[in-house]
Amino acid sequence: MKISSSDAAAGQRFRIGYAFAPKKEQSFIQPSLLDHASQNGIDFVPISITDSLSEEEAAEALIQQGPFHCIIHKLYGHRWNHQLKQYSSKYPQTLILDPPDSIERLHNRVSMLQVVSALKLNSQFNISVSVPKQVVLQNPQSPDSIHNNTIDGAVEFPVIAKPLLANGSAKSHEMCLVFDPKGLQTLLLTTTTTTTTSASTQPILLQQFVNHGEVVFKVYVIGEYVQCVKRSSLPDISEQQLTALEGQVLPFSQISNSPQPQEGDEHGLGLAHDPHEMPPSDFVEELARGIRLGLKLNFFNFDVIRDSGNPHSYFVIDINYFPGYAKLPSYEQMLTNFLLALLNTPTQKDHQLEPATTEEEEESDHDHLGDRGGGGDASLLP
Numbered sequence: 001m002k003i004s005s006s007d008a009a010a011g012q013r014f015r016i017g018y019a020f021a022p023k024k025e026q027s028f029i030q031p032s033l034l035d036h037a038s039q040n041g042i043d044f045v046p047i048s049i050t051d052s053l054s055e056e057e058a059a060e061a062l063i064q065q066g067p068f069h070c071i072i073h074k075l076y077g078h079r080w081n082h083q084l085k086q087y088s089s090k091y092p093q094t095l096i097l098d099p100p101d102s103i104e105r106l107h108n109r110v111s112m113l114q115v116v117s118a119l120k121l122n123s124q125f126n127i128s129v130s131v132p133k134q135v136v137l138q139n140p141q142s143p144d145s146i147h148n149n150t151i152d153g154a155v156e157f158p159v160i161a162k163p164l165l166a167n168g169s170a171k172s173h174e175m176c177l178v179f180d181p182k183g184l185q186t187l188l189l190t191t192t193t194t195t196t197t198s199a200s201t202q203p204i205l206l207q208q209f210v211n212h213g214e215v216v217f218k219v220y221v222i223g224e225y226v227q228c229v230k231r232s233s234l235p236d237i238s239e240q241q242l243t244a245l246e247g248q249v250l251p252f253s254q255i256s257n258s259p260q261p262q263e264g265d266e267h268g269l270g271l272a273h274d275p276h277e278m279p280p281s282d283f284v285e286e287l288a289r290g291i292r293l294g295l296k297l298n299f300f301n302f303d304v305i306r307d308s309g310n311p312h313s314y315f316v317i318d319i320n321y322f323p324g325y326a327k328l329p330s331y332e333q334m335l336t337n338f339l340l341a342l343l344n345t346p347t348q349k350d351h352q353l354e355p356a357t358t359e360e361e362e363e364s365d366h367d368h369l370g371d372r373g374g375g376g377d378a379s380l381l382p
């Protein structure tokens, strides 16, 4: 099959290949999305690759299912990255959203947040954004970690112990609230028979817990589209509670999937401001833009909390690749508009989705595409 730009201008439809784990496919590929996209000239095509194939056969199978104008995906690992690479050398004009190298950065809770520390926000907002203080225990069961030597001065209690690795596995979401050095010692000494973070000999991130009025703001990004929603979070911890919780470790997992908090529900500590008040939208948009440009990603969300003690101080605590967009009321429009804007840009219209032939031809195609180049490395950033 051959897809060309002149066809597209004449009403040719766009083929978007998608590759997701079954759970993601089920939640994201809704009939409402397929219908809306289809009415606007976009056909979503499932990419299917059998596990039993060898790496090279799997790459060939992906090539056979092409060409696509664009591939969207949330699959990880060497095998999938290799398939994409092979596919891209055959069809360099296909936009791979997003490039695996850019996604990779979100798989480590330190590297994912570096982009936030490097941000320079417009001072007109009178708002500061940072990352809570944090320290990594590379060897959680080493005597230095167990006796808290590694963390001396780096963070203050309470902290949240998070697996450093954030690869989407159930384990990577297992966290613990730790209230003092004794609790941390308990956590690190717990035998490997338990299933919490404590069981892990894998590196752990200790991130300072910030009181934030039990509300987390989730900012969903699709290219330039930004939507901020409120979700329930952990309650604030008072000094009295800290004393009462001495030596304790409280495990939890994926609590931000709980329903949105109701006004007046908060158990905050007599805050001077309303913890439910949404952050200013121009600030959220500027923050999302900065993170998007820094990460060179189009599909992600990030979690922001506001310091209970200072309404001008925000913290970004997590960034997720290709989150649960279907939870947003108008994700069908957001996604379709994003793809159409992208595929209808002049550079994109020049695309001829034919197999690459000679190296020379390929190079000239790359020149044509500039930064949006194929080869699986489209950054699509303005």
Ligand SMILES: Nc1ncnc2c1ncn2[C@@H]1O[C@H](COP(=O)(O)OP(=O)(O)OP(=O)(O)O)[C@@H](O)[C@H]1O
Pocket: 132, 160, 162, 166, 172, 173, 174, 175, 207, 208, 209, 210, 211, 212, 216, 232, 233, 234, 253, 254, 255, 256, 257, 303, 305, 317, 318, 320
């Ligand atoms: N530093 C912090 N201070 C206060 N609360 C925090 C902090 N870090 C995390 N939390 C709370 O814990 C929740 C889970 O943390 P985090 O987002 O890092 O975990 P996750 O498993 O990666 O989440 P997700 O399910 O969104 O991928 C947050 O939504 C927030 O409610």
Ligand SMILES: O=P(O)(O)O[C@H]1[C@H](OP(=O)(O)O)[C@@H](OP(=O)(O)O)[C@@H](O)[C@@H](O)[C@@H]1OP(=O)(O)O
Pocket: 023, 024, 027, 074, 166, 167, 168, 169, 218, 256, 257, 301, 320, 321, 322, 323, 324, 325, 327
């Ligand atoms: O399953 P849901 O729809 O809730 O989406 C969640 C998504 O799971 P999925 O990709 O398996 O679907 C998670 O991905 P992994 O970290 O586990 O890779 C992460 O992005 C969460 O932040 C998303 O929740 P949200 O932030 O949108 O509330």
